[in-house]
Amino acid sequence: MKKYVNILKENGIKVTPQRLEIMKYLDEHMTHPDVEKIYSDLKKKNPALSKTTVYNTLEILRKYNIVQVLTISESELRYDFKNTLHHHFLCKSCGKIIDIDVECPKLNKMLKGKYKVDEVHGYFKGICNVCRGKRKTVTNN
Amino acid sequence: MKKYVNILKENGIKVTPQRLEIMKYLDEHMTHPDVEKIYSDLKKKNPALSKTTVYNTLEILRKYNIVQVLTISESELRYDFKNTLHHHFLCKSCGKIIDIDVECPKLNKMLKGKYKVDEVHGYFKGICNVCRGKRKTVTNN
DNA sequence: TTTCAGTTTGTAATCATTTCAATGTAACAC
DNA sequence: GTGTTACATTGAAATGATTACAAACTGAAA
Numbered sequence: 024m025k026k027y028v029n030i031l032k033e034n035g036i037k038v039t040p041q042r043l044e045i046m047k048y049l050d051e052h053m054t055h056p057d058v059e060k061i062y063s064d065l066k067k068k069n070p071a072l073s074k075t076t077v078y079n080t081l082e083i084l085r086k087y088n089i090v091q092v093l094t095i096s097e098s099e100l101r102y103d104f105k106n107t108l109h110h111h112f113l114c115k116s117c118g119k120i121i122d123i124d125v126e127c128p129k130l131n132k133m134l135k136g137k138y139k140v141d142e143v144h145g146y147f148k149g150i151c152n153v154c155r156g157k158r159k160t161v162t163n164n
Numbered sequence: 165m166k167k168y169v170n171i172l173k174e175n176g177i178k179v180t181p182q183r184l185e186i187m188k189y190l191d192e193h194m195t196h197p198d199v200e201k202i203y204s205d206l207k208k209k210n211p212a213l214s215k216t217t218v219y220n221t222l223e224i225l226r227k228y229n230i231v232q233v234l235t236i237s238e239s240e241l242r243y244d245f246k247n248t249l250h251h252h253f254l255c256k257s258c259g260k261i262i263d264i265d266v267e268c269p270k271l272n273k274m275l276k277g278k279y280k281v282d283e284v285h286g287y288f289k290g291i292c293n294v295c296r297g298k299r300k301t302v303t304n305n
Numbered sequence: 306t307t308t309c310a311g312t313t314t315g316t317a318a319t320c321a322t323t324t325c326a327a328t329g330t331a332a333c334a335c
Numbered sequence: 336g337t338g339t340t341a342c343a344t345t346g347a348a349a350t351g352a353t354t355a356c357a358a359a360c361t362g363a364a365a
Contacts, residue, residue: 037342097233097241115282123275134288213313215315217313239322
């Protein structure tokens with residue numbers, strides 16, 4: 024937990040148990056959860072938790088660049104603890120989001136000359152290997 | 165208008181005036197409009213237009229890969245006539261979305277070996293040159 | 306011209322997100 | 336440690352984009 028306390032203090036954000044739990048959850052779950060998932064999982068440990076607190080906390084963590092928002096899905100925002108730069112592949116069949124660890128320095132450098140780039144999001148959508156084997160029905164997200 | 169009629173017929177989609185107007189609008193406006201913008205602009209010409217029709221039409225055009233949805237903004241979906249592959253830069257200061265015409269073949273090829281990739285979205289966020297000059301206040305989207 | 310499946314329309318329902326006011330608490334000074 | 340205060344949490348209510356639905360309409364083919 025000290026890790027998360029330090030991150031908050033470094034950023035001048037007040038330390039609260041709720042904030043620590045949410046940070047820990049995001050850091051330990053690489054599943055790109057949405058607000059509902061974070062809320063319902065953490066509510067098991069702390070039944071008094073309010074969904075508004077989850078929204079508030081994600082908002083402040085995002086503002087300080089500690090977590091990032093994935094807009095890869097059209098219908099829901101997903102959250103990611105911002106450890107390393109990586110991209111994302113959304114399987115339209117099973118809905119899973121897979122981390123992609125390849126970078127494109129060429130594109131990044133070109134942009135950094137022209138703009139002040141704070142966030143780089145590479146989103147790829149299609150069918151993952153597992154679903155290609157299964158030949159499942161394709162949904163529209 | 166014949167261009168849009170052909171696209172619809174090629175895809176086996178029934179041709180209606182509403183669909184043609186929405187396609188024309190998206191093709192001629194490179195402004196990445198959201199549903200509200202498309203609706204309010206087209207309602208000037210056709211006051212009977214329903215917002216539900218805009219939603220329905222965008223949904224079917226998206227399904228047939230004729231338009232693409234941009235999820236670069238956290239709060240609204242934006243639409244783009246799918247002419248060429250390009251990426252997008254969102255200025256967090258002025259909110260403008262700028263087309264980025266650079267590609268990254270390395271990343272694409274690596275992915276295409278592993279997955280069936282239907283969509284490639286490169287989203288970059290930061291401050292555009294104009295706003296950097298102006299030193300405007302930065303908002304959080 | 307007739308027919309009908311598919312489309313458009315407007316209203317109502319849904320649901321994620323935001324707002325807000327009351328209560329609670331972390332952090333700091335003493 | 337205790338008191339103080341600004342900030343955080345909570346839950347209920349409001350908001351607003353999107354979806355569902357049923358009735359009226361229309362494109363396309365015979």
